[in-house]
Amino acid sequence: xxxxxxxxxxxxxxxxxxxxxxxxxxxxxxxxxxxxxxxxxxxxxxxxxxxxxxxxxxxxxxxxxxxxxxxxxxxxxxxxxxxxxxxxxxxxxxxxxxxxxxxxxxxxxxxxxxxxxxxxxxxxxxxxxxxxxxxxxxxxxxxxxxxxxxxxxxxxx
Amino acid sequence: xxxxxxxxxxxxxxxxxxxxxxxxxxxxxxxxxxxxxxxxxxxxxxxxxxxxxxxxxxxxxxxxxxxxxxxxxxxxxxxxxxxxxxxxxxxxxxxxxxxxxxxxxxxxxxxxxxxxxxxxxxxxxxxxxxxxxxxxxxxxxxxxxxxxxxxxxxxxxxxxxxxxxxxxxxxxxxxxxxxxxxxxxxxxxxxxxxxxxxxxxxxxxxxxxxxxxxxxxxxxxxxxxxxxxxxx
Numbered sequence: 001x002x003x004x005x006x007x008x009x010x011x012x013x014x015x016x017x018x019x020x021x022x023x024x025x026x027x028x029x030x031x032x033x034x035x036x037x038x039x040x041x042x043x044x045x046x047x048x049x050x051x052x053x054x055x056x057x058x059x060x061x062x063x064x065x066x067x068x069x070x071x072x073x074x075x076x077x078x079x080x081x082x083x084x085x086x087x088x089x090x091x092x093x094x095x096x097x098x099x100x101x102x103x104x105x106x107x108x109x110x111x112x113x114x115x116x117x118x119x120x121x122x123x124x125x126x127x128x129x130x131x132x133x134x135x136x137x138x139x140x141x142x143x144x145x146x147x148x149x150x151x152x153x154x155x156x157x
Numbered sequence: 158x159x160x161x162x163x164x165x166x167x168x169x170x171x172x173x174x175x176x177x178x179x180x181x182x183x184x185x186x187x188x189x190x191x192x193x194x195x196x197x198x199x200x201x202x203x204x205x206x207x208x209x210x211x212x213x214x215x216x217x218x219x220x221x222x223x224x225x226x227x228x229x230x231x232x233x234x235x236x237x238x239x240x241x242x243x244x245x246x247x248x249x250x251x252x253x254x255x256x257x258x259x260x261x262x263x264x265x266x267x268x269x270x271x272x273x274x275x276x277x278x279x280x281x282x283x284x285x286x287x288x289x290x291x292x293x294x295x296x297x298x299x300x301x302x303x304x305x306x307x308x309x310x311x312x313x314x315x316x317x318x319x320x321x322x323x324x325x326x327x328x329x330x331x332x333x334x335x336x337x338x339x340x341x342x343x344x345x346x347x348x349x350x351x352x353x354x355x356x357x358x359x360x361x362x363x364x365x366x367x368x369x370x371x372x373x374x375x376x377x378x379x380x381x382x383x384x385x386x387x388x389x
C-alpha cells in the first residue's frame with residue numbers, strides 16, 4: 001500500500017521528485033531523560049491542519065498554526081494547498097493524520113505521561129523551506145519546550 | 158527536515174515517513190516508514206487498533222540509543238485492498254449526461270451533508286471559506302459569475318482575504334459538501350470513486366473546471382496558484 005513513486009499519477013510523481021530534499025550524513029539526536037510513561041507528547045504535523053476559524057494556509061506559506069490539545073477532533077480542518085492526496089480519509093477520521101484521540105487513549109492507559117497542551121501544524125510539500133528551517137521551526141521548538149513537551153510525534157499528509 | 162529542526166532545539170521527535178527515498182536522504186532523527194498511501198499516515202480511518210499499532214511502533218523508536226533510526230512498519234494492507242489514488246480532474250472526462258444546474262445541485266448536496274453531520278457526530282472538513290453551508294447557493298452563484306468572466310465578488314469576503322484565496326476556500330468547501338454528502342449516502346466509498354463521480358458527473362465539478370480556467374489565464378501569480386488548488 002505504499003505511495004511508491006511509480007504508482008502515482010504522473011504530475012504527482014514529478015512534483016514529488018522535484019521537491020528539494022536535503023542529503024544529510026548524520027542527524028541531531030535529543031535523548032529522552034525519562035521513560036515514555038512520564039513524557040508529555042505533542043503532535044506536530046505538516047498536513048496543513050488547523051482549527052476551523054483559523055486563517056487557512058495559502059500557497060508556499062511557511063507559518064504554523066497552534067492546535068490546543070483540548071480541540072475536539074470535529075473542529076480540526078485541513079487547508080493543505082496540494083491536490084495530490086486523498087482527502088476522504090481525514091473527512092472520515094482526523095486521527096488518520098492527527099492521532100489526537102489515540103494519544104488521549106494512551107494517556108488514559110498510562111502509556112504516556114499525558115498530552116502536551118498544544119499541537120502544531122505546518123504545511124508540507126513545499127519547494128522553499130528556509131523560513132521553516134531558520135525561523136518558524138525553531139520557534140515551534142521553543143514553544144514545545146515552554147509547553148513542557150518531551151516528545152513530538154511528526155505526521156505527514 | 159522539520160523533525161531535525163525540532164530535535165536540534167531539544168525536542169525528541171519520532172516521524173511517520175511515507176516516501177522512503179526522501180527519508181533515507183533527509184535522515185530525520187527517528188522515522189517509521191509506513192506502506193500506506195498519502196492521506197493514510199496512521200493506516201486506515203476508523204481503525205483505532207491499526208492506528209494504535211502504528212503509533213506504538215513510532216513511539217518505540219524513542220528507545221533507540223542513537224540515531225538516525227529508520228524502521229519499517231511491519232504490516233501491509235491485505236492483498237487486493239489497496240485504495241486507488243484519486244484521479245485528478247484533468248484525467249476524468251465529463252459524462253454525456255453531466256448535471257447542468259449547480260445551484261439546484263448544491264441544495265441537494267446540503268441535504269445530504271446534513272445527513273453526514275448527523276452520522277458523523279458533527280465532524281466535517283467544511284469551514285475554510287468562513288461562510289455557513291446555508292449560503293452556498295449564493296457561493297455557487299458567485300463562482301458562476303466569476304467563471305463567466307465578470308468582476309464577481311461577495312460582500313462576505315473578509316478584507317484580509319484576497320479574491321483568489323477566497324475562491325480557493327469556497328471551492329474546497331463546495332467539494333467538502335459534495336464529498337461528505339456522497340459518504341453519507343455511500344459510507345464505504347473511497348476517494349477515487351468520489352473523485353470520478355465529482356469531476357465526471359456533477360455540475361459543481363464542471364463549474365470548478367471553468368473557475369480554474371479563468372484563474373489560470375491570469376498573468377497574476379496568485380491567481381495561477383489558486384487555479385492549481387481548485388482543479389488540476
